[in-house]
Amino acid sequence: MMMTDPIADMLTRIRNAVRVEHPHVEMPTSKVKRGLADVLKREGYIWDWVETDDHPVKQIRLELKYGPSGERVIQHIKRVSKPGRRIYSKSTDLRPILNGMGISVISTSTGVISDREARQKKVGGEVLCEVW
Numbered sequence: 001m002m003m004t005d006p007i008a009d010m011l012t013r014i015r016n017a018v019r020v021e022h023p024h025v026e027m028p029t030s031k032v033k034r035g036l037a038d039v040l041k042r043e044g045y046i047w048d049w050v051e052t053d054d055h056p057v058k059q060i061r062l063e064l065k066y067g068p069s070g071e072r073v074i075q076h077i078k079r080v081s082k083p084g085r086r087i088y089s090k091s092t093d094l095r096p097i098l099n100g101m102g103i104s105v106i107s108t109s110t111g112v113i114s115d116r117e118a119r120q121k122k123v124g125g126e127v128l129c130e131v132w
Contacts, residue, residue, distance in 0.1 A: 006030060008079045011129055018064060018074050026052075029060040035112025036128065037062055039105050043114055045074050045131055080104070080127045090124040102132025 003009055010033050017025035029051055037049040037060060047063040065073040081087040094115045097104055104115035108125035118124065
């Protein structure tokens with residue numbers, strides 16, 4: 001099956017799983033998806049992620065995070081750069097999302113990192129998505 005935008009598919013799977021309060025979500029894996037999952041874990045939006053060797057394709061499984069009374073940690077997740085319109089940003093142009101309450105995920109030459117890390121390292125790149 002050919003997929004035009006696998007990152008948008010990943011974000012949609014996360015959005016749908018959070019909406020119905022599933023404890024985890026699975027999807028086919030790729031290098032960018034592993035990087036995105038790692039950023040979500042470092043920033044505290046998911047508990048953990050593992051890569052499984054399911055046949056015929058490898059899967060990545062995200063353990064979703066909820067608050068003590070069941071409130072959603074991921075309130076909003078949106079794709080910014082799309083296949084038809086790529087959005088690139090310099091490190092000086094990256095602004096905090098919701099006054100620092102959210103993050104942007106950036107694909108840089110050093111890997112997939114959050115906007116906070118991009119500003120610290122002074123690297124820019126493609127803005128993949130916004131999460132809060």
